[in-house]
Amino acid sequence: MARPSRKDDILQAALACFSESGVDATTIEMIRDRSGASIGSLYHHYGNKERIIGALYLTGVGQYAALLDAGIEEGMSAEACVKLFVTCYVDWVAANPDWARFILHSRGRVEAGEVGEALREANREQGRRIAGLLSEHRRAGAFKELAAELFNSVVIGPSQDYARNWLAGRTKVGLIDCRDQLAQIAWESVKA
Template sequence: MARPSRKNEILQAALACFTEFGVDATTIEMIRDRSGASIGSLYHHFGNKERIIAALYLAGTGEYAELLEQGFSTANSAEACVKLLVTSYIDWVAANPDWARFILHSRGRVEASERGDELREANRLHFQRIFEALSGYREQGLFKVMPADCFASVIIGPTHDFARNWLAGRTQTELADCRQLLAQVAWESVRANP
């Protein structure tokens, strides 16, 4: 197995520090100590803490987008694509709860940072890819008519809300145990009435 890159080691150390101490209380020195990287290496890869925050955020959302893209390559129906949006999200959050918590609480900070435009562009491309994957099914009339900018929220909204509560420890049910239920709810919310 390949050794993780120094950049990835720094990001994972930052995530561990953010989880343990909070984003604001974490210092560059704490990240350096946890990662074992030299201060030169840390500054070479990122420059400052805000850039580490943005890089960690973009890496996490990029992982989810990759998981979704892999799923789209095998999903062969409108129902499979809609359910994939939910199950991929649940799978990623359940496998990466600390990272998911960080992402949920850091979006505004990243949007306001020097990498905000990069985040907006990544989100635009992500949603464009989703709409491309579903456009043929939409043209066939397999989905309820609704504004395009509402469509993704209708699909992922309940899952996102439950995941937030699960990440905060406010649920008795495990997120993964709701995987099929939430996927079915999403499908029933957007499919055209027979």
């Protein structure tokens, strides 16, 4: 397995600092100390704390997108597609709770920051891939008539809400233990 790059080391150090101290209280010096990077290296790779926040956010959502892309197979049924969206999300959150917590709490800041347009473009691209995957199933009448924005919210909304509560320690049942049930709920909510 390849050693993480200096950029990865900085992002992981930032995530640890954000998790321990909060995003606002974390300083560049704390990230530098935690990562072992020189201040020059840190500024060379990211420039400032806001760009670190943006890069960490984009990397995390990119990991979910990659997990989803890896699970997509030619000719998947509508049910399998919908369930894949949920199971990939649950799997990623369960495997990366600190990162997921950061993403859930930092979206507005990232959207308003320097990488906001990059985030919007990544979301548009992911949306196009998902729409393409679902288009044949939509034409075949596999889904209820729902606006695309509503469809996405109905599919992932319950999982996001449960994940948020699980990440906050407000659930008795583990997120991964609810994975298949959340996927089934999503499918039942949108199937024709």
